[in-house]
Amino acid sequence: MSKRRSVFIFVGLAYSLAWMIWLGLRFWGIQLGQSFAQLGTMLAMWTPALAFFILRAMKSADVPLQEYTPSFKNGLRYYLTALWLPTILSLFGAGLYFMIFRNQFSLGFEYLQSMLEATGHFKKSIPLQLVAVSQLFSAMTFAPVFNSLLALGEEIGWRGYLYPVLRERFSLFQTHLLVGLIWSLWHLPINLQGYNYGLLYFGYPWLGVLAMFVFCFSLSILLSWVREKTGSIWASALMHGSINASAGLGLLFQLPSEKVEGMRILGPSPAGFIAGVPLLIFALVILQRERRTTHELRTNL
Template identity: 35%
Template sequence: MDGRTSRGRVALFLVLAFAIDWVCWVWAGSQTGWSVAEGSGPWPVVLPLTMFGPLVAALVVRVVPGADVPRGWRPRVRGNVRWYVVALLAPSVLTLLGALVYFALVSGSFDSAATAYAQAAKAQLGAHGSRVPMLMVAQFAFAMLVAPFLNMLFAIGEEAGWRGFLYPALRGWLPRPAAMLATGAIWGLWHAPLIAMGYNYGTSYPGFPMVGILAMMLFCMGFGALLCLLRDATQSV
């Protein structure tokens, strides 16, 4: 597909990917007071299902007469085990590094006793104070070793669209770094209606919602670049 995908097909993909999910999100928001209440209303169903919007868009573009078959939609574990290990561990490592940088810059916000976490664990799970450290370790291990495989069932809906179709299509017109950043920026902008309804960052920060949308775009550009590198290394999303 690289270098042969027409601008018309990319435009069709973007229109479909944005329209499918934005319509769903606006409808869900109208049912919950324009707030992403993840545990109420239609959101528990809408959020995971709309992750497949980019996949649906890519499939539609694929069946348009004359379209070539997208590459990278099949796992390619053989010969790429090390890259799959990187993909499994890198998000957690980057999260820890980000936390270290944050607390180094905003040292006053660090709480070695994890008071807020302990209170939440006690309120939600009835955890005794002495069990909180073990609970933290268990949740961290779950997040690193189990959650990625559960989330993969839904994340493939996004990855098949953004890294499986859009990124290699943009590689046909743009240098590799520019294609990575452009894919990430578009991916971040796709989240705009959710951010405008308080998803990820809430609604009380200065510059709401534009600052939140920009922050999401910057995050997706950075994290998306890592995903693009892994996609190039494995030839698979």
Template identity: 30%
Template structure:
């Protein structure tokens, strides 16, 4: 547990310091350097994206500081016959539960369903016109609005390749959470508390940017603590899915693929919402309604892990060395 605590101290220390010293000034418009090369919104997105590398940096520094070395990095997958199906689950599973969650939401709130994405295209055209876009750009927006099925197919194709596009940044997070913290906690805790603690810690790691409005916006009752609590709950459910594919493949890359799929598909369903959706409700899978399919999947995975743990057939990859051991010198 000592190395896990060192990892958390380093990762949270670096992340929170960066958030308060870099991300907050950019978000609040008090960082003059942010607008010299990028628009404020883009500068904020880039600044937040960079934090995704800090958990991996935390792993590297922990392994160096504690003289653990770089054995057991949870990178090499199990034999492909065992792991390939679970890589496929990591790649395509999020798209399926995001779509399923949107279906559940729109069945519950049919008046919010906008199959032709009229609200989205109207907002796109208004934004393009306000920015002084030329006629060709406006015509392209109108062409997309005239053929919603084709646009939806293009959107679906983009979602399908999202795991590959996001792999580098999501690996930065997942090597820390699923490739180091989760296996370390599993040496001291049983499966259920390991998953719960990992998820809550992961959610709290996001707390500074959630307080800025990241993922849950602003102006909601109980701000920002309601958003932070919702983020912890969401991260706990998602952590079960990502941990499960990591355990079944033996590789952090499965979690990175799954995380990339989630990041690349989640927001697409809001295009079909007249209201734009509510992150606490749906159609986003972060909401209590839109997230129901993921919750069911995570519950089934957690039950399966608990059952296999009792049977002695749950094999969680080992990360690094046990506390008290150091790499041997030659």
């Protein structure tokens, strides 16, 4: 089986398996945020890996086994970068967003209180400031590690298989564009249900599709970068888990309102157009450095 055909089969399987879960939940009337929907998303995160393993069973894909094991021989600093960089970029992005929309910023943590009240976990005896600090602490310590166990399912497929196969055929920039496009559209069923941006933003749903592509394109560059630097997809899984843990930190400082819900397309999550600017800039700097390094290597050969 040709590599081109294998890629199409892989993408088709990854989409079909995940979309069956998400559309099935929607068909049964299960909304985002409900426990069954969260469980479904957790299962869907492993569908790219399942698609890859189906290909392996068909003997049409081969990724070295050592990529599945953590390796620190190429530098612990890249694992620390994977652990902390997403939180730093998320906070910078939220800061940029609140510099523009200052009337939405608050240190009263009203949004956090509303979420705790909605879930029945709000206790007046526990200061909201302490809860917010604990959220930040977990995002920079143990939460990315736990999240990486779920993110590994995506990374086996997207960065373990799809990225290196496309890289053999396309340029570095073209490969990141393709992976970002495929990865972002993979999220389409839940994005149309309000995942990340809600349903109230201007230009629904097409602007959300574009915002998700920009976010996935930016993040994919960083995930591929740490994977190549460490030689292990565990590094990209850790960074993926870190962005999942830190993406909502900006919401802690936002005043809740219906108008704010309609502005999620802009931030304060790094998936928004404004709050995602630091992530995009950092990714483009990394991409330019990688392109320069690749060019120099080819020149010296």
